[in-house]
Every structure is written in C-alpha cells, then in structure tokens.
Amino acid sequence: MPTSEVLLDGTHDPRQLRNALGRFSTGVTVITTRAPSGKREGLTANSFSALSLSPPLVLWSLVSKSASLPGFLAAGHFAIHVLASNQADISHRFATPSADKFAGLAVEEGLDGAPLLSDVLAVFECSTERSLEAGDHVLFIGQVRRIRYADGDPLIFNAGRYCTALPMRSPTAESDLDAVWDGLG
Ligand SMILES: Cc1cc2nc3c(=O)[nH]c(=O)nc-3n(C[C@H](O)[C@H](O)[C@H](O)COP(=O)(O)O)c2cc1C
Structure with a gap:
C-alpha cells in the first residue's frame, strides 16, 4: 500500500494533515444552542466524541473564527444531534454560513431553549462544563x-466524503464487544 510521510515542520501543505x-471515519453531528440574545446557532461538526461515562461528559471543538463562537460561549449549553444516513442535506445546511440556518426547519425547544432537530439518531443535551482555547479551535x-x-443507519464522514456504514459479517466483527464496553462502564 503506497504511504505518504510528511514532517510537520511548519512548511508542510495543510492538506496533508487533513x-x-x-482516514479516521466519524459520524456527523449538528450542534445547536440558543444564545442569551435569543439567536439560534448551529453548525455541522465531526469533532464530537464521548469523554466520560460517570459523570457523563462529551466533547467537541469549534474553530475560533466561527461566527457562532460568541453565542456558544455565552449560552453555556448545547445540544448535539447525531445525523442519520439520509440527512446529508441537513449536514450541508449547517456547514454553510447563513444568517438563519434554521429557516423553514421544524424544531422543538429543548433544555435552556436549545433548538432540537427531528428524525436524528441521537440527541445529547448538555450544559457547558468547560471551554478552553486549543490551537485554532475552542474545545x-x-x-x-x-x-x-x-x-x-448513521451518516458517516470519511476522507472528505459522506458515506454509509455496512456492518461486517465475520466472527471477529460479531465477537462479544458488549463485554468490552461493560468492562468500561
Ligand atoms: C462533516 C463536517 C464536519 C465538520 N466539523 C467541524 C467541527 O468539528 N468543528 C468546526 O468548527 N467546524 C466543523 N465543520 C465546519 C462547519 O460546519 C462550518 O464551518 C460552519 O459554517 C461553521 O459555523 P458558522 O457558520 O456558524 O461559523 C465541519 C463541516 C463538515 C461538512
């Protein structure tokens, strides 16, 4: 398999790091909040990750130059929506800068007034435990x-493209992964 190797010495092409x-496939989320001004903010993010089971913590990161950063910082809460495989259009909508990304969308009001999207695979309503600047993002x-x-079925993002997931059919894939997760919990 041909492999590229790049030294990150400041002269590298940023596309190489991207x-x-x-190569790390992720799901796709839309993260929303309602700023104290009442403005609804939302963006597509694949930086979402589980962090802790007890207490239940999750994390994600927002690029510092994002128009929605002041709203997320001031709100102190956010709702993470895991998108289904038929929601690439929702992902595209929330990844495109716009004065009102929610226009024409049916939303419900969640805890603290965060706008909740419908027909998604999962929603995590959160209060901001901590935010910290890290490089060109805020965690x-x-x-x-x-x-x-x-x-x-989840929407998958891999190598810059939307994909769908196919379950593997093999003894290894069907081994008792539940036992591994139970051990963590
Ligand atoms: C699949 C996908 C994943 C993304 N993940 C992130 C992310 O984790 N953090 C981020 O700041 N932007 C991410 N973006 C880009 C933002 O969705 C996009 O820049 C958005 O317009 C930012 O919101 P804003 O317009 O309010 O600044 C992602 C875009 C796509 C298509």
Missing part, C-alpha cells in the same frame, strides 16, 4: 443532562 485526519466539554436515541 488527508491523514480524514467544549459538556455534561450530558438528557439523551434521546433511536435505531437507524
């Missing part, structure tokens, strides 16, 4: 206050 990071750690989840 290429390497893109948000959230304490999860309420969850919702449903069955369905």
Whole structure:
C-alpha cells in the first residue's frame, strides 16, 4: 500500500494533515444552542466524541473564527444531534454560513431553549462544563443532562466524503464487544 510521510515542520501543505485526519471515519453531528440574545446557532461538526461515562461528559471543538463562537460561549449549553444516513442535506445546511440556518426547519425547544432537530439518531443535551482555547479551535466539554436515541443507519464522514456504514459479517466483527464496553462502564 503506497504511504505518504510528511514532517510537520511548519512548511508542510495543510492538506496533508487533513488527508491523514480524514482516514479516521466519524459520524456527523449538528450542534445547536440558543444564545442569551435569543439567536439560534448551529453548525455541522465531526469533532464530537464521548469523554466520560460517570459523570457523563462529551466533547467537541469549534474553530475560533466561527461566527457562532460568541453565542456558544455565552449560552453555556448545547445540544448535539447525531445525523442519520439520509440527512446529508441537513449536514450541508449547517456547514454553510447563513444568517438563519434554521429557516423553514421544524424544531422543538429543548433544555435552556436549545433548538432540537427531528428524525436524528441521537440527541445529547448538555450544559457547558468547560471551554478552553486549543490551537485554532475552542474545545467544549459538556455534561450530558438528557439523551434521546433511536435505531437507524448513521451518516458517516470519511476522507472528505459522506458515506454509509455496512456492518461486517465475520466472527471477529460479531465477537462479544458488549463485554468490552461493560468492562468500561
Ligand atoms: C462533516 C463536517 C464536519 C465538520 N466539523 C467541524 C467541527 O468539528 N468543528 C468546526 O468548527 N467546524 C466543523 N465543520 C465546519 C462547519 O460546519 C462550518 O464551518 C460552519 O459554517 C461553521 O459555523 P458558522 O457558520 O456558524 O461559523 C465541519 C463541516 C463538515 C461538512
């Protein structure tokens, strides 16, 4: 398999780092909040990750130059929506700067007034536990206050493209992963 190797010495092409990071497939989320001004903010993010089970903590990061950063910092809460495989259009909408990304969308009001999207695979309503500047992003750690989840196929982001997931059919894939997770909890 041909492999690229790049020394990150400040003269490298930033696309090389993006290429390497893109080898790590993720789900796709939309993260929303309601700023104290009442303005609804939201963006597509694949930096979401589980952090702690007890207490229940999750994390994600927002690029510092984002128009929605002041709103997320002031709100002190956010709602993370895990998108289903038929929601690439929602991902595109919330990844595109706009005065009102929610225009024409049916939303429900969540805890602290965060706008909640419908028909997603999971929702994590959080209060901001901590935010910290890290490089060109701000890291948000959230304490999860309420969850919702449903069955369905996830939207996947891999190598800069939307994909769908196919379960593997092999003895290794069907081994008892539940036991591993139970050991962590
Ligand atoms: C699949 C995907 C994942 C993304 N993940 C992030 C992310 O984790 N953090 C981030 O700041 N921007 C991320 N973006 C880019 C933002 O969605 C986009 O820049 C958005 O317009 C930022 O919101 P703003 O317009 O309010 O600044 C992602 C975009 C896509 C398509």
